[in-house]
Amino acid sequence: MTLVTKSRITVMRGEYHVVDREDVVLTTILGSCVAACIRDPFARTGGMNHFLLPGNNGRSSLDAQSYGVHLMELLVNGLLQRGAHRHRLEAKLFGGARTIEGLSDIGAMNAEFAETFLRNEGISIVGGDLGGDRGRRVEYWPLSGRARQVMLSGDKGFVAPVPPKQPPVAPSGGSVEFF
Amino acid sequence: MSFLEHFKVLVVDDTTTSRMLITDALQEMGIRKISIAKDGEQALRMMMEQPCHMVISDFNMPKLDGLQLLKAIRSYGPTRTTPFILLTGKGDRQLLEAAVALGVNNFLTKPFTIPALKKAIEAIVGVLK
Incomplete structure (x- = not known):
């Protein structure tokens, strides 16, 4: 497939984009x-x-989930407003790594939440990659559904997303495409 | 029987997980009689058949949105004064003004915490015990 990617949108934590x-x-x-x-x-x-x-820490798990539900709802509602139908939606999930040894596995909690949400809403999961102990850079072409992930080189201390201006690129290999 | 055992709440939201969360939160507060509707149309039908004591409704829903539901509830005699809490996204000032004009009793911005939901309810019916 020859397709010129003209614009690249970085989705930061707490954000969503529909195109x-x-x-x-x-x-x-x-x-x-x-x-x-x-x-x-x-x-x-x-x-x-x-x-x-x-x-x-000090919050109920319902409060934590409320935040996740909100970001999922924003994305789903954004799609529905552009003419999408709920029963036709298909999802790929990425992330949820255990990036810091010894702490509670927040990554697994996030991954489990996302899977449960999609199951509750009847949205099928058609691919993606969750878990592991390394960060990922993910690219997603929303119209074709093509996704590509590059595992970040084995730095377990990686936690926060890097600002969009300097996206880290894995120097060698580790790139996987998810169709 | 205490007030909480009689208090009937209708939760309206098109997102299943969101309905489950609100229902769990209400149960944590001691509310036992909870009905759920997955859109405004279903909620309106339920309110006409058997009115409840309070409606907690999302705004963004298919068929009949939260504002249209509020308008319909306010224009039907038996439910004209039923307390109504609207759940909205951030920065919907115009929406809130429209809801106030239609007689909304309180609102909550998503994502909300359980204590915030409790406060929004207590602001209308008094302290939940």
């Missing part, structure tokens, strides 16, 4: 955060969000 242009790629960097990439192949619209559930 209906073929030449746009959505990209993000994930540690224990999770990004849901969702599209409606017939309505030709798709998008990505990027969330990290707040920890349970």
Whole structure:
């Protein structure tokens, strides 16, 4: 497929983007955060969000989930407003790594939340990659549904996303495409 | 029986997970009689058949949105004064003004915490015990 990617949108933590242009790629960097990439192949619209559930220190788990539900809802509602149908939505999930040894596995909590949410809403999961102990750079072409991830080189201390101006690129290999 | 055991709340949201969260939070507060509707149309039908004591509704829903539901509830005699809490996204000032004009009792900005939801309810019905 020859396709010129004209614009690249970086989805930062707490954000979501919905697009209906073929030449746009959505990209993000994930540690224990999770990004849901969702599209409606017939309505030709798709998008990505990027969330990290707040920890349970003093909060109830319902409060933490409320935050995640909100970011998932924003993405799904954004798609529906562009003509998508709920039953046609398909999702790929990325992230949820265990990036810091010894702490509670926030990555797994995020991944589990995202999977449960999609199951509850009847949105099928068609691909993606969750877990592990390394960060990822993810690219998603919302109209074709193509996704590519590059595992960040084995630095377990990686936590926060790098600002969009200097995206780290893995020097060698580790790039996997998810169709 | 205490007030909480009688208090009937209708939760309206098109997102299943969101409905589950709100329902769990209400149960944590001791509210036992909770009904759920997945859109404004279903909520309106339920309110006409059997009105409840409070409606907690999302704004962004298919068929009938939260504002249209509020308008319909306010124009139907038996539910004209039913307390209504609207759940909205951030920065919807115009929406809030429209809701106030239609007689909304309180609102909550998503994502909200359980204590915030409790406060929003207590501001209308008094302290939940």
